[in-house]
Amino acid sequence: MKWTKTLIPTLREAPADAEILSHKLLLRAGLIRKLAGGVYTFLPLGLRALRKVEQIIRQEMDRAGAVEVLMPSLQPAELWQQTGRYETARAVLFRLKDNGGREWVLSATAEEVITTLVANEINSYRQLPKNFYQVSGKFRDEIRPRFGLMRAKEFIMKDAYSFDTTDEGAMASYQKMYDAYKRIFDRCGVQNFPVEADTGVIGGSHSHEFMVPADTGENDVVFCEACGYAANVEKATSGIPKTATREMGATIEKFATPGVVTIEALTKAPFSVPANRQIKTLVYVADSKPVIVLIRGDDQLNEAKLAGVVGTTIFRAATAEEILPALGAHPGSLGAVGVKGIGVYADARLNGANEMTTGANEDGFHWRNVSIERDITVTKWWDLRTVSPGEPCAKCGKPLKIRRAIEVGHVFKLGTKYSEALNATFLDEDGSRKPCVMGCYGIGVTRTLQAIIEQSNDKDGIVWPLAVAPYQVCITPLNVTADNTCMKHAETIYAQLTAQGVEAILDDRDERPGVKFKDADLVGFPIRVSIGEKSLANGEVEIKPRGGAMTLVKVDEVVKKVLALVNRIPG
RNA sequence: CGGGGCGUAGCGUAGCUUGGUAGCGCGCUUGUUUCGGGUACAAGAGGUCGUGAGUUCAAAUCUCACCGCCCCGACCA
Numbered sequence: 040m041k042w043t044k045t046l047i048p049t050l051r052e053a054p055a056d057a058e059i060l061s062h063k064l065l066l067r068a069g070l071i072r073k074l075a076g077g078v079y080t081f082l083p084l085g086l087r088a089l090r091k092v093e094q095i096i097r098q099e100m101d102r103a104g105a106v107e108v109l110m111p112s113l114q115p116a117e118l119w120q121q122t123g124r125y126e127t128a129r130a131v132l133f134r135l136k137d138n139g140g141r142e143w144v145l146s147a148t149a150e151e152v153i154t155t156l157v158a159n160e161i162n163s164y165r166q167l168p169k170n171f172y173q174v175s176g177k178f179r180d181e182i183r184p185r186f187g188l189m190r191a192k193e194f195i196m197k198d199a200y201s202f203d204t205t206d207e208g209a210m211a212s213y214q215k216m217y218d219a220y221k222r223i224f225d226r227c228g229v230q231n232f233p234v235e236a237d238t239g240v241i242g243g244s245h246s247h248e249f250m251v252p253a254d255t256g257e258n259d260v261v262f263c264e265a266c267g268y269a270a271n272v273e274k275a276t277s278g279i280p281k282t283a284t285r286e287m288g289a290t291i292e293k294f295a296t297p298g299v300v301t302i303e304a305l306t307k308a309p310f311s312v313p314a315n316r317q318i319k320t321l322v323y324v325a326d327s328k329p330v331i332v333l334i335r336g337d338d339q340l341n342e343a344k345l346a347g348v349v350g351t352t353i354f355r356a357a358t359a360e361e362i363l364p365a366l367g368a369h370p371g372s373l374g375a376v377g378v379k380g381i382g383v384y385a386d387a388r389l390n391g392a393n394e395m396t397t398g399a400n401e402d403g404f405h406w407r408n409v410s411i412e413r414d415i416t417v418t419k420w421w422d423l424r425t426v427s428p429g430e431p432c433a434k435c436g437k438p439l440k441i442r443r444a445i446e447v448g449h450v451f452k453l454g455t456k457y458s459e460a461l462n463a464t465f466l467d468e469d470g471s472r473k474p475c476v477m478g479c480y481g482i483g484v485t486r487t488l489q490a491i492i493e494q495s496n497d498k499d500g501i502v503w504p505l506a507v508a509p510y511q512v513c514i515t516p517l518n519v520t521a522d523n524t525c526m527k528h529a530e531t532i533y534a535q536l537t538a539q540g541v542e543a544i545l546d547d548r549d550e551r552p553g554v555k556f557k558d559a560d561l562v563g564f565p566i567r568v569s570i571g572e573k574s575l576a577n578g579e580v581e582i583k584p585r586g587g588a589m590t591l592v593k594v595d596e597v598v599k600k601v602l603a604l605v606n607r608i609p610g
Numbered sequence: 611c612g613g614g615g616c617g618u619a620g621c622g623u624a625g626c627u628u629g630g631u632a633g634c635g636c637g638c639u640u641g642u643u644u645c646g647g648g649u650a651c652a653a654g655a656g657g658u659c660g661u662g663a664g665u666u667c668a669a670a671u672c673u674c675a676c677c678g679c680c681c682c683g684a685c686c687a
Contacts (some may be wrong), residue, residue: 048619048620050620050622050636050637051621051622051634051636051637052622052623052624053621053622053650054621054625054635055616055624055679056616056679056680057680058680058681074681075679076678076679076680077679130685131685131686146651147686148687172638177687179685179686179687181685181686182611182684182685182686183682183683183684183685185681189687190685190686190687194687195687196687198687199687248687270654281657283611283670321627342684352685355684393674440651446686446687447687448687449686449687481687482687483686483687484687485687486687515643517646518645550648551644551645551646551647551648551649552645552646552647553646553648553649554646554647554648555646555647555648556646556647556648557647557648558648560647563654569646571646572645572646573646574646581646
């Protein structure tokens with residue numbers, strides 16, 4: 040490809056609406072342009088890089104035994120109603136009506152469609168297991184698109200769905216995908232690691248997210264350097280001790296605490312109750328019903344864990360106006376002592392705790408000497424607290440750390456939720472009809488592309504891993520007039536490399552060398568071959584790996600050297 | 611949706627407080643120059659100042675509404 044034939048609109052300055060480095064580089068290097076918030080056009084170079092990522096994904100999915108299909112983006116609303124997700128996923132679904140008034144949704148994911156297909160086409164255990172995948176546009180009405188491709192309203196996702204006859208089979212399918220994901224991200228040249236992930240309201244124990252470490256990531260990952268434990272903070276647990284149980288005896292007692300409405304205030308004189316002897320009482324509204332959440336005064340609630348126990352993600356903190364009639368006091372004086380008729384979910388760390396202090400549901404009063412077991416009716420004990428850095432690892436006891444990361448992939452064992460709802464059943468060997476055991480596996484393709492850039496750059500621009508670079512080699516003649524020797528050599532080298540299957544771009548712009556070098560660095564081509572009159576006088580041209588040192592090679596050796604570089608660099 | 615901020619040429623921005631000729635850098639066009647890391651000089655094109663209403667003799671500037679965009683929070687590949 041010749042530079043002047045394609046479109047590479049590089050920018051010296053980044054548009055003001057780009058905040059993080061990878062987003063700025065995507066724009067500055069001329070890879071994408073914004074059409075609207077969270078909606079982007081891929082320009083020729085961006086598309087080439089995207090296709091590289093997709094191709095790696097396809098190869099590894101095929102290798103893992105999955106088969107590619109392509110499902111429609113337009114899906115009938117009834118299908119989503121059958122699984123209940125028309126309501127539960129309402130917030131992110133793009134919904135529309137055709138001119139006849141029929142309701143549709145734009146594909147946010149494809150469990151309904153693929154499960155319907157399997158329900159219709161697969162009848163026997165002899166046809167299983169199967170794993171179908173696709174690479175396609177997905178639409179989510181994100182509450183807040185941000186960071187360019189990181190969180191977009193329209194994006195490219197690889198989604199795969201496995202169907203097995205047994206739980207063990209499903210686990211094997213899951214493991215295949217887990218292994219394939221590791222290979223995919225490694226081949227993309229991006230640092231990555233799997234973490235245990237929250238399974239949300241579907242439940243189950245098997246879900247991993249693949250993370251790319253980055254300070255601009257939207258996920259907090261808890262990890263242990265000593266034993267390798269790693270989990271999304273939404274899921275992570277630690278070996279932190281439970282609250283000490285003291286000698287029983289003290290009787291529950293109400294005391295006046297005028298004006299004290301925070302944990303912090305109660306730790307001070309004259310009360311001097313340490314935060315770890317207080318019970319924090321939070322009120323949430325889940326599925327329009329109030330629920331009470333109890334955690335220790337010095338702990339933080341983890342809302343993802345709360346979602347797991349209340350069985351819905353549709354919840355929010357209750358307002359003071361809702362709390363007053365329910366409990367009889369304002370936030371700051373709340374407690375669960377004697378409360379009945381409202382669900383009370385207590386963090387496991389409080390199990391067995393006594394001589395605790397908590398609000399009395401009477402403004403300006405607290406209880407002391409509360410024994411949870413004796414004084415509070417707990418609906419369910421559950422892990423509800425958020426792990427903090429430095430807490431001991433539950434497996435090995437060493438201190439845990441937390442870091443930010445970008446989620447690029449997610450593998451999930453689904454079970455039979457969808458196959459039951461949509462009747463994806465098969466006849467087993469013994470003649471009995473059973474629902475398929477499913478798994479689903481997603482990779483954010485466009486997000487992965489940006490994560491690679493976020494991780495792989497320097498002050499001059501992108502530093503593409505060879506495997507995903509839009510072009511492997513940029514040939515830069517410093518003089519482009521047609522009869523000039525630089526240009527003639529450039530054309531020859533370009534033709535030879537192309538004939539050898541190397542993806543090369545020839546910068547035939549009549550620009551000053553500085554401009555060409557800056558642009559080549561900004562775009563980040565892994566190898567640059569520069570052809571100038573000075574070195575040509577010695578029969579030499581330059582080879583410079585991006586971010587590496589330049590070497591001079593004889594003109595007739597350059598193709599061989601470049602081929603060696605292209606083959607040596609992993610990918 | 612809650613909180614904060616911003617909309618002036620393709621990009622980055624000044625001007626707004628205190629109303630009166632719309633300015634600068636980059637990019638773009640033409641010419642000269644330069645020719646190994648964003649050359650220099652000159653000439654030029656390019657603007658509904660987000661949209662609409664209001665106040666005023668006069669609005670980029672003041673008021674109101676709407677739209678769009680960005681950041682923090684809830685959602686997720």
